[in-house]
Amino acid sequence: MEKYCETIYRDPVFHQLMDSQEKYDLIILEAALNECSLPLVYKFDLPFIYIMGSMPLPWHLEAIGSPLAFDHYPQISSNYADEMNFWQRTYNTLSGIVAIYYWRWMVMPVIDRLAAEMLQIENLPTIEEIEKHYLNLLILNTNMGLNYQMATTPVVIQAGGINLGPAKPLPDDLETFVNGSGDAGCIIVSFGTYIKNSEIPDDVRRIFLSTFARLPQRILWKWEDDKKIGHRESIPSNVKLMPWLPQADLLGHPKMRLFITHGGVNSIQEAVYHNIPLIILPVLVDQPLNAQKAQDDGYAIRLDWDNLTEEILFNAIEQILTNSSYAEKMEKVSELMRDQMETPLDRVIYWIEYIIRHKGAPHLRTASRKLSLHQRFLFDVMLFVVLVGILMFSVLTRVLRYFSRKGRIQKRDFKKTN
Incomplete structure (x- = not known):
């Protein structure tokens, strides 16, 4: 990623765009390893779309606020099916979480450092902040009939087969x-x-x-x-x-x-x-x-x-x-x-124009994109429920012990009186 960003930030075309006064409606970026280009998004202050040539990576779904579905959607590093046993779900979940945190904590800071050193843009937000603020649509090269099913939000579009059509004559x-x-x-x-x-x-x-x-x-x-x-x-x-x-x-x-x-x-x-x-x-x-x-x-x-x-x-x-x-x-x-209601190409064109018409269509994005990963998985809620349960169990145990001890004392006093 470091070599890739250095190459982009030295490219004359990139600086031509950074210095441009042209007006645009939308930016479309390849999603895989292309976060180095996000300063352009901040410069033009425009909504942008990620297009992914295969299944989504966990940090892309996390950035756009789509469900991660580790319980049934296998990560790219596994050979699992959608029906996983306990150990497979454990690996699938942990590998997905580690991948997201690795990307956020190890890779994106490299881009932030290089952007600050080589572009020298005043008050440039972090790449993660730019991505989560301006990302409005994720177009995937997947198909419901071919790929495992994943729970998605309206801003995740499956367009697998967009390039397909009747065969042309051979030479x-x-x-x-x-x-x-x-x-x-x-x-x-x-x-x-x-x-x-x-x-x-x-x-x-x-x-x-x-x-x-x-x-x-x-x-x-x-x-x-x-x-x-x-x-x-x-x-x-x-x-x-x-x-x-x-x-x-x-x-x-x-x-x-x-x-x-x-x-x-x-x-x-x-x-x-x-x-x-x-x-x-x-x-x-x-x-x-x-x-x-x-x-x-x-x-x-x-x-x-x-x-x-x-x-x-x-x-x-x-x-x-x-x-x-x-x-x-x-x-x-x-x-x-x-068997689709419209062709993948028509679907993609509609949603690209929809994003332009509605200035990014922020109403389609879920508020979960603003939450940290432990909040999205409700770890804080589950921890609170467990702690409250332990506290209530402890209080109930002490109350029962108190009344039990008091009952034994009263029974002993009653026997002495008799």
């Missing part, structure tokens, strides 16, 4: 290759931008190539540099390596049968939209959670890089292609994803 050479697959169809292999060819170990690459050589399907593999292939290795005749793939358009082609992917949120959304089952090999961030959710919902198989063998990969492919339950589950989830 002629690619169309020829795909159509030539016959009834067997095609398989797409792409691990996004996270995994480069050089990062795939040689033995794992050989597992993929030897597995694909056993298949009747044609394989389209996103492979940026074929020089990474060993000299003694041969590319099977049914495999086509390409440095870039029109992924969404390929997934929408009727010849597609399977998508092997890393489990990025956009890749999963594109596959679900076009009804293509998945084999997912997750790597980092939200990918393990995405993979687990897809497998639990029955339209994907999750595999692990460390335990991958040719037989495991081949059997997973065969299971997806021959077991109709995966296609049936995918069709159901795809229907859930598409």
Whole structure:
């Protein structure tokens, strides 16, 4: 974050904006690691919107005053489902709370220090104060049919699939290759931008190539540099390596049968939209959670890089292609994803314009954003109730002891009198 902020605060375009006298209605910022840009919000004195390319991080929900729902909404660092046992809920809650406090106490002070040193803005509030005062909308790349359900406020908008639509025609050479697959169809292999060819170990690459050589399907593999292939290795005749793939358009082609992917949120959304089952090999961030959710919902198989063998990969492919339950589950989830009152794009446009029309729409924000975390979780209330309960129990015990002792004394005196 320190290097990122230093880069931004030295950028001429950033200072051009800071010195600008232009008038604007709204600022839209990418939410992930972009708090360094918040001095712009304070400078223009405008409401701003966060857009998040995946599921929300705990400090984003906390900043906008949305329920954190640690009891059923798994954090990005876990592989839990929404039904968690006691220990899972404990880990989920503690990890979420620690993440929020770490962000507030360790990361944001770094931004405050750099902003004060490099921007020299008089009376600049803390980044946390700017965020909580001006943040008016959080747009997430999530979908109710794909992701775990979370309790939200009106200022949290789910817009998963905003970039999706009917498949476009393929280039002629690619169309020829795909159509030539016959009834067997095609398989797409792409691990996004996270995994480069050089990062795939040689033995794992050989597992993929030897597995694909056993298949009747044609394989389209996103492979940026074929020089990474060993000299003694041969590319099977049914495999086509390409440095870039029109992924969404390929997934929408009727010849597609399977998508092997890393489990990025956009890749999963594109596959679900076009009804293509998945084999997912997750790597980092939200990918393990995405993979687990897809497998639990029955339209994907999750595999692990460390335990991958040719037989495991081949059997997973065969299971997806021959077991109709995966296609049936995918069709159901795809229907859930598409069944919306309006398109995600129309929804986002409406709410952006709504925020502009109503000068930030402060009436939509909950007052809980002004509370500390222990107050939002009602820890202070529960502590008060426990202390009052202990006090009342102590008083009641003393009263009972007093009357019990008094009763014994009266009984003894009565016996002496008799």
